[in-house]
Amino acid sequence: QQQVKQSPQSLIVQKGGISIINCAYENTAFDYFPWYQQFPGKGPALLIAIRPDVSEKKEGRFTISFNKSAKQFSLHIMDSQPGDSATYFCAASYSGGYQKVTFGTGTKLQVIP
Amino acid sequence: GAVVSQHPSRVICKSGTSVKIECRSLDFQATTMFWYRQFPKQSLMLMATSNEGSKATYEQGVEKDKFLINHASLTLSTLTVTSAHPEDSSFYICSARDQIALSGEQFFGPGTRLTVL
Secondary structure: OOOOOEOEEEEEEEEOOOEEEEEOOOOOOOOOEEEEOOOOOOEEEEEEEEOOOOEEEEEEOOEEEEOOOOOEEEEOOOOHHHHOOOEEEEEOOOOEEEEEEEOOOOOEEEEEE | OEEEEEEEOEEOOOOOOOOEEEEEEEOOOOOEEEEEEOOOOOOOEEEEEEEOOOEEOOOOOOOOOHHHHHHHOOOEEEEEEEEOOOOEEEEEEEEEOOOOOOOEEEEEOOOOEEOOO
16 A cells, blocks of 8 residues: 555644644555655655654654554644744655655644744 | 756646656756656645656556656756646656665755646
């Protein structure tokens, strides 16, 4: 199975709050899980990525939590800011990202002041 | 950081014409580039994998005779939409992988908005 399921479809968070986006995958051969941020009319940009040998990775306000047994991973954005308002895509790939990337359906995040 | 450019950023054409979109890796060499299509408010859908010096690999349901891909050098891949029709209007995005990087990270271009009248 190639599918990567993502939820919620949209999310509204107040400034300073925590934004949480969840993803689930089926194919256990996936071994690279990136998150991308996309602003309207722009290409996606890599935000943070994790491999299945770790359960958590943090970079600044962004944290990925990874549950290998449940085949789930999530993105947490701490202290959310209006500038974080964008569409976020989780994704999965093989061979450490050397193969094609399968994208989730996307989450439109709106951070309100 | 690694930069991928696309040209043009926007193109409007008449139905039946062909349009060429360029994808360049500016500061790294890419043996593999990927072409995606994104419809409004939807996710990115992989169209094809482009390998330098060889034929592209197309995803199921993508017409290879309609979407011609040429990866002639380690820094340039082109996508030609032949005999474009209004249903081909979309946002086309390429990505490239640094062939010597250990991470396997793909870098995405800024996208090309194609509108077919």
